[in-house]
Structure formats: C-alpha cells, structure tokens
Amino acid sequence: MTANLLSVRDLKVSYRVGNGHIDAVDGASFDVPRGSIVGLVGESGCGKTTVARALTRVIADNARITGGQILFDGKDIAAIPERQMNALRWRDIAFIPQSAMNSLDPVYTVEYQLNEVLRRRGGLSAREARMRCESLFEMVGIEKGRLRDYPHQFSGGMRQRVAIALALALNPKLVIADEPVTALDVIVQRQILDQLRELQTMLGISVILVTHDISVVAYICDRTVVMYAGRVAEAGPMAGVLTRPAHPYTMGLRNAFPDLAGAASGTLTPIDGAPPNLAEPPPGCRFAPRCPFSIEVCSTESPPLAEIVPDHRVACHRASEAPVLREIAARTETWLAHA
Amino acid sequence: MHDLALQKPGLVGRMFRSLKLPLSDPFAVFGLAVYATFLLTAIFADAIAPYDPTEILYTPEYELASDLRPGEQGFILGTTSLGRDIFSQIVYGTRSALIIGITAAFMVALIGSVVGLVSGYFGGWVDAVLMRLADIAFGIPFLPFVIVLAAFLEPSIWNVVLAMALVLWRDTGRVIRSQVLTLRSRGYVDAARVCGSSDLKIILRHIAPNILPLSFLYGSIAIGWAILTEASISFLGFGDPQSISWGYMLQDAFASQALAKQAYYWFVPPGICIILVVSAGFFITRGYENLLFPKLGR
Amino acid sequence: MSHLKAVASRTLQLALVLWAVVTILFLMFRLMPGNPMAAYIDPTFTVEQQQALMAQFGLDKPLWEQYFIYLGNLLQGELGQSFRYREPVAERIFALLPNTLILTFSSLFVAYAFGILAGAYLAWRRGSAVENAAIPLVLMTRAMPEFWLGMVLLAVFSFWLGWFPAGGTRPAGADYDSLWALYTSRDFLSYLALPALTLAIYSQGLPLLLMRSNMLDVMKEDFVTMARIKGLSNWTVVVRHAARNALLPVMTSFAIAVGYQLQGNVVVESIFSWPGLGRELVNAVSASDYPLAQGAFLMIAVVVILMNLIADMLYALLDPRISHA
C-alpha cells in the first residue's frame, strides 16, 4: 500500500475544436495522500475541472486523455480497459458536482437515485438499500422523511448534502468534489464545508476539492495544487503554499484577494493581463507574460515542477530565489511597474 | 446611429446578413435551390409551359387528347381526362403555390412577430389580451375554418392567405414572445433603459434584430403550411376554379377516376412538387435551427 | 390544493376560449354574405311559406336575439335541425363522432409508438448514415399532403393490388347487431387500415423528431453525465434517465396531436369516404347545410380545446417538478 492513494503523472487532456485542438491540461502532476483533502485551485480555464473529470474518465465527447498516468492505488487507471474502469467508478471514485440541481435526475425521487447506486452498483438488497439510504441521510443531516422528495423540493444547500450522501453511498476511497460550494451563499457554503470535513475525517477517505477560491482551500484543505493555464504551478501542504508561496502566480493571487482579517486600509493588487489562449500557448512558462519576475529563459523554456523544500513543488525558473521574490511581490509597485 | 451606419454595409445588406442564411448546411442549400428553381419556373411559366393549362387539346387527328400517357403525342406528362396538358398545369401550378405560400408566410411572420414583440416586451395587460387572443386562435380548428371561410367568400386563392393571417400567427407569436421575454431579461436591455433609450429604440435596436431569423424560420414553415392548405382546400372543391393549382389538379384527377385508371403520371407529379416545395422550407428551417440552437446538434 | 386551483383556472380560461370560438362561429355563419336559407327555399314557395321557414329556424329575429337563443340552445346541447336531413344535428354528430375518434386514435397510437422508438433510436445513432438518411425522409413525410398520400395508397393497395376496400366502413349491405360488433369485425379493420395508415405515416414525424431532439438535449444534461460517472450501464443511462426525461414533452404532444389530427381528418375522411365528422363538415358546407356544418365545426373545436387542456394537465401530472411543487 502506497502512501498516496492517487498519483497523477504528466496528465494531458486535449479537446478537439474545429480543425485544431486545445490542450486544456498539458502535463499535470500531483499526489493525493490517503486520508487527506487536496485543493485543486485555479482560475476559469486553467484545466482544474478537466483534470477532475479525467480522473473518472467520463469526459466530453470531443475530449481525450492524450498522455500521462493516473495511478490509483498503484494501478494506472488511464490505461485499464473501460470495463475495469467502470467497475471502479463510484465504488472507489465518487464525484460531487458543482450544481446538484442539474446533476440529479428531476423525474426521480432522491431515494430512487440513492437506491439506483446502492442496488445496481453496490449489489445491496432492497432492505439493505433502504437502511443504507436512511443512515446516509442521517450522516449528512437530513431527516429521512425527505427521502421521498424530488430534487427540486430541496434548497440549494440541502441538494448539495444529497449529492454528498450520494457520493458516500458505496464507501469510496476517493471523492472528487468539483466546485461543490461555488453556487451557494457564504453561510451555507461554510456549513457544507464543515460537513464535508467531518465526514472525510470520520470515514478516512481522500477528497479532491476543485475550486477557484483560495479561502475555501485555506479553510478545509490539507494540501493544495495551484494550476495555471493547463499546468501545475505549485503544489504542496496548504499552509506552506499559502504562507510561503514560491510561484509568482500564487504570490500575485495573495495580493489580489481581499482579506477580512487584514487591515482596513490595505490595497488590492491585480495581476495584469489575462491567462493565455490555450489554442496558441506562449512558449516557455505560461505565466511569463504576466510575471513581474520573468527573465529570458522564462519565455523559451518550460520550467519543470521541482521540489524546493520537502513536499513543496514549484514550476518556476527562479524558484530558488523564492524568499526574496516573495518580499518584492508583497509590494504593490512590483505589479504596477510591470503593467 | 450615424457613426454606426457608416462602417457597415447598407440597410439591405445588413438585413440580409442578419437573416443569417444557413449556407453551410447542405440540406438548407438544397432547400434554397428548390425555392430558386420553383421561383424561376413561376416567373417564366409562359415560356416553359408548352400549352395553356386550361386549354382543351386535340390530337393531330382532331380527336380529344384525353387520358394520354406520358410521351404519347409529345405530351411530356400526358393529358387529363378533359384533354389538358399535365406538364403545363404543373408549371402554372408553381405560380399559385408560390404566390399563396409567400404572401401567407409574410403575413404570418409579420403578424406573429409584431404580436410577439409587443406582447413580450410590454407585458402586463397588453400581453394578457394578446395571449388570450392567441389562445382563441389555438382553439379554432384551422382547416375547418378555412373551409367555412372559403365556402362563404368568393372562391379565391386569397382565402387561404386570409385564413392563415387570421389564425396561424398564433404559433409564431408565442414563440417570438418567449424569445423576446428571454431577450428582455438580458442585461444589455436593462442597460439600454438605464442609459435612457426609449422603448421603441430598444425594440428596434436590441430586440428585433435578434428575432429576425426566428421570424424568417417561422415564415418558411408557413410557406409549407399555406401550400398544403391551399392544396387541401382545392382538393375538397373550395378552391378557385379559375386558377390552376396542384391541389386543383389532384382534385381533378381524383374526380376523374385517375386512381382506378392507374394514371400515376397524373396525380403523382403534383404531389411530388408539393413535397419538394414544402420540404424545402423544412430543410431551410432545419439549417436555421442548427444555426440558432446549435445545442441540438446534428 | 393549489393544483386544483390551477387546473380550475386553466379550465375557466379555456371555457372563455370556447365561448369566443362559439361566438366567432355564430358571427361567421350569420354575417357572411348570402341568405343561409337560399339553398333550401324552393322558388315556388310563397312569401308566407318562406317566412314561416325562416321563423322555424329563428332567422327572422334580430341578430343579438338570435345569438342568445343560439347560446341558450348550445348550453342545453341543442345544435338545431339539419336543413338537409331534417333531423337533430346533435344526434347526427354524436353518431359520427366514434368513427372519427377511432380513426384518429388508432392512427396516432401507431404513429406515436413508431415515432418514439424511431426517434430514440436516431438520437442514439446520431451522426450515423442511418440518421443522415432518415431525417430528410421524415421531413418529407411531414411535407406530404395527407390526401395525396391517401390517393397513392388507394391507387396501389386498393385499385391495383386489391388488398383493401376503397372507402366506407363496411361492405355494401352488411349489417351488424351493434356498433361494437361492427367495430370489432374483420371487415371494419380492413376498411380502417388505409385511412389509418395514411394518417399514421403523416403523424409519426412529430413524435419522432421531438423525441430525437429531446433525447439529444437530455443526453447533454449533467445528470446523464453523472449517471455515467456513477458507472451505471449504458442501458440504464439511455433508457431510465435520458429517454424517461425526453418522453415527457412527447407525451403531452400526443394530446395536442389529437386536436391537429381531427382537423386533418377532414380531407382524409373525404378521400376514403369515411363517415366521420370531417367528411360531414365538408358535405354540409358544400350543401349549404349550415346548422350541420356549424355543429360539426363546433364539435371539432370542442375536442381541440379539450385536448389543449388535457395537454396542460398531462404535463403537470407527468413532471414531478410541477406535480410535486
């Protein structure tokens, strides 16, 4: 048994668009240790959701996994036949979608949809399934009387709890949660995150939490993987990455985020420009065009994802200078001068 | 407005562009080609048709040229029981078909679009009244309505157009209304109101251009409906006996025992023509749907 | 409870629509040019006789009075006397209604069964050669005049092959103990076959295209993707989730189709001499038998409006998002 439940190595996913193709994920590597919550964070279009879906191998019709390995429990599930993969789905790898409203079939009761998984995929008898339904609802804090309700009869937060119950139905080893709280208001968001953390600890499962929100990562994750333009920029223990970021992009994000705990008079600093068009990505480091620290090599050579301190990896040519850059990056002028 | 117009082609060109003809869809192109062919046939009917469609013809032997098979005596598609040239009738039939189809479609698209625009944009009691009117129009059985109308009024091809204008705006109106409702909730419509644009300006600049393709789509469906309806009415004997239409030809054939005589050359060609014109409209429509609602996929 | 209220309010709305249609009908028949009695007044009648006849049908009273008499009569189910048959219109129409309904429903059942299956199949095979060939063909069937299709079928299967009779509902001189005996006889089925086939071929396009495009839409929904992520079998995903959801609007379109079909029947019944409402309407109009024409029209309108209501209710009933609001 390896320490990591999941190891993604150099994963590539590309979409066919018109006559060309877009490499939405272009060589992503990260690990998910057993019993941990890993936050996959990045802005829209960075490839985080594509990675999440690629792990289930249920991807868009025009998408294809073009390279790399997905080692789940030591087995490369990117390479196994579809039948074997299907056997793993939901029993070992479950999924919590962003919008539970659209992800639950509107014409069936919640109980039917739980039963469907429990009986067809879990092989439970009708009686076992009923008991399991009730205990699942108890776990996520919904009265069991509501099992007979249809998805639209639940509020957004409740529906997300249903989605969690559904994901935990077959005791999976890994749960992938794709922006599970993005559509929710802050209060419900917090309550759902608390629930997720509690269940994760109780069941000892691993969770990959896809999000665009660093605060969500800060609140709940053990580790984080920061993605930018289809690649991993930085990965490591959450506290390390957030307090001592080593990639200029992560440093920039910190400055751009309003912080209620900070002083009132602080100034936010944007990262100038926009992420590159993935149909024609820039050569070298993809962040180089927006990076105040870019040097010549940045625009010619892709930086490798290298370990700078134990367990903390960064893809930056100037990673060794990180402590110095961090100080410079904390100043607003750094980013303005670049603009 | 002026500086906007300066950089763009003229009004006609712009309208044509905003119709977004689906030229990338092979079926739609086929449909447009069918339309073009029939349009040309209708315009040059006098030159194409060898005979007057109502003329009773005789063979060189001075016998009535009745029930001749295709090719016999040089009649391309044969003759009717009364000795009329079927091919010429087909050619002239395109005229009434297209006149009815295009005017009816224009009326339906125009009335439906105006109703949909007004109803959807202004809402409130205007909407309530117009939509109850649409409900009533939906409660009127269309074909029986045309029959009664045709029976009371002088027989004329315009009866069908009138009936369609009175009743069939309902479908177009409802669809366009719901489209307008979606458009009205778009931020840029609110933005136009906040920056002081009048209702009329908002309708003309921000909403109408977006529903034009939809009007055109429903117009092309209405062309088919009009032609089918005219054919049915003529077939039932409520048509205009003065004008040769495909429906009239079918009625003539049916009444003259063409079925028993196995005179397929007589009643099959008009049917094929109707199918071609009507399905041409459908094909164009389908091209549009792929264009307007690409999520439907192919 | 709110459901009952909603249904009641929709029913009320459609009752108003019915009233409007009834009024339009009245005005059409009274305000149109020509004396409605003209065809039935023998030129040899004296003026007194003519006036007596007018009075008998209530045509001598002012228009508004005629309107209220007409409304009052309608409420009592009284549709007047047929000019031609000299018998109550209501009786005649109710005798013909079953023929029309049998033709309509039998053809629609065939059309929907075929259309739903074929539509689902085509959605599943999207992009294939089969689909590319089938869709234009289906569109062509929608572009066919029904009566022309009837003519072709008659010419081939009746006049040429002689497999089916050319028209009517029963062989000449045949007599049956009851309507039930007639409707269940083999003869009746052979008479029904061609008109029903004609209508079915024409009608299958709607459910087919609707089912197909709904399926294609639903297949893109998140819950279908989720069903795949759950590792459910292809059959479960396609049938239990995609098809089940796609079927909803198709089912409600059935009710609407009944209404449309009833209008279309007018021509097909005439071709096959099928003694139904539509043919009666055509004959009555041709013979200027206004009470009968008016009655047949009204009956068709009632069914159309009723079917619109049923479509609404069916939708509310079948979709839990509405039935369990």
Next chain:
Amino acid sequence: MAGTRMRSAVTYSNEPLVSLRSAELHYRVGGALSALRGRSSVVKAVDGVSFDIHRGESVGLLGESGCGKSSIGRLLMKLEDATGGEIVFAGEPISGLRGAALKCYRAKAQLIFQNPFDAVNPRFTIRATLAEPLENAGIPAGEREARIIAALELVRLPQPAQFLDRYPHQLSGGQLQRVVMARALILQPDFVVADEPVSMLDVSVRAGVLNVFRDVRDRLGLTAIYISHDLALVRYVCERTIVMYLGRIMEDGPTEDIVHEPLHPYAKALVAAVPVPHPDQSHDPLPIGRGAPDPRNPPSGCVFRDRCPRAFDRCASEVPQLRQIGTRKVACHLF
C-alpha cells in the same frame, strides 16, 4: 471631463441625495398559466426598507441571494417600480418621473452590471455601446468620439482607441467590465449603483476593477451603492454597510464596526462565515441554524427568527423595528 466635475467629498449636506422610505417591491408570483407550474403567492423582495445616502457617501448593500439587495438596485434605477413606499432622489420622488424628467434622471443615476458579458449587446461594437447613452442625451455626433475615449481612459483601459471597433467577445472579462463602467460614467452621473461588479471575474483581475471603481468614485465625488454578498469586497469600497435578509434591513452602520463587532445575530453569522485566505482561522460552527431563507414563506415577526440561535417568544409575534444603537441601526429585539 474629470476636471470640471472634480468635487471634494466634503460637500456633505444635510439633505440626503438618495432616500428610501418604507420602500416595497412585492411580486405576485405566477399568473394563471404559470400557476400550473407552482403555487402562486406574493414574494416580498423588498419589504419596508428605509435608508438615506448622503452626497459623496458609499454604501454597501450586503446579503445572501434573495435578500432583496439587487431589487433595491433595480428600484433605484427605475427598472422596477416600487409597489409601496417612496424613493426620493435629490429631493424629488422618482416614481412620477416621465419623459424629459426621466431622461434627466437617467443621466444622473447609473448602474454597473454584474455580468459584463450580458450587459453589452454582443452585436454592437464598443463604440456603438458607448455611443448609445450619448445619443439619448442628445450629444452631437461630432463630440461623441472624444467623450467615448475620455470615458475609456477614465476607467484605465489602455490605448482606448484600439477597442472602439471591437466586439464584446473580443475583450476579456476585466476589459469588458471597464467598458460597462465607462458606459455608466460617460454621462457624468451623480449616483452609481454597482451590482456585484466583480463576482463574474477571476480573482486576478478583480482587484483591478475594484481599484478603478474606488479611484473614479473618489475623483468624481460620486455617491455610490455597492451591492455584494461578500463583506470583504464591501469593506474594500464602502465606509458604510447595510446588511439585508429576506427583503428587510437587519443592521446598518459603519463597515468597520460591522466587521469587528456585528450586533445583529444574522450579521454575526454572516461575518463569521466570510472565507479568509489564511491557514490559521476559526473552524467554530456558525452561530446560525441550518436551512435556507424561503422568500415565499418567511416566518412571522422577525424574518430571521427560524435560523436565529437567540430567538425568543417576542421574535415570532412582533416585527423588530430598525433602531439606533450607538453608531448604527439594528432591527432586533435583543437590543
């Protein structure tokens, strides 16, 4: 343009620029046909809201979805008419504005939209989008180009001329949101409502748009309402915050006071729930019950009482009024 309008923020007069007096916006949900789709009832999107905003003041409207904050924005923009109460702008009720007076109001009060991709017509170039308000205000065609460029410079869109003939889809979200701001500012308004202007933007560009907003507001001395669900953003732009819940005001006071010591139980929960981008933070359960506000079926008395950890009998029977407590106003029976 900016120079002529430059005004110090000290023109605070006693008379408020904007006042809501028991403003109400009640919807009847569902007509006869849509009644089939659900029950028909009255939703009180805004239910008796009163506040004053003085010239030069920036106020944050804070609350969760369905609390009525956006509805207040729509009421102020006259996109919706109040079903009760009164909205006064510069001493004049806006409900009666018609024709020329309305046009005049439109030039003074402007809205910045949430979703920039929805707020501009995709068929229009940036030039045409920005020309529309100028046309409506009767600015001669010859002057428009210069005004457009000036407005784009004001929102710090670099090299504005290059954008004029582009279509919206050719711009990034951040650029487009600046165009939306430019449109709102081009007629030199006195009052601006910004409805979640950065919620659709990625974090890395958010800060840029927020900074432009803050900067322009200060330079032009604008009076502003900033609508948001995010207290951290409100705090960045507004000195005063109004917390709303189910159509009513719960608390109204200086932003810093609310951030550091919220009084109303709902405000307490909301402040505690704001996500913080730091590893070391409190993981205590929120002081609020589970469940979600149901605008169709609000509880009697205090609308928050069903989720309030400190609710008592009186909360069910009596609607708490907004009362002055120190620096702020609170609607709660505990005070």
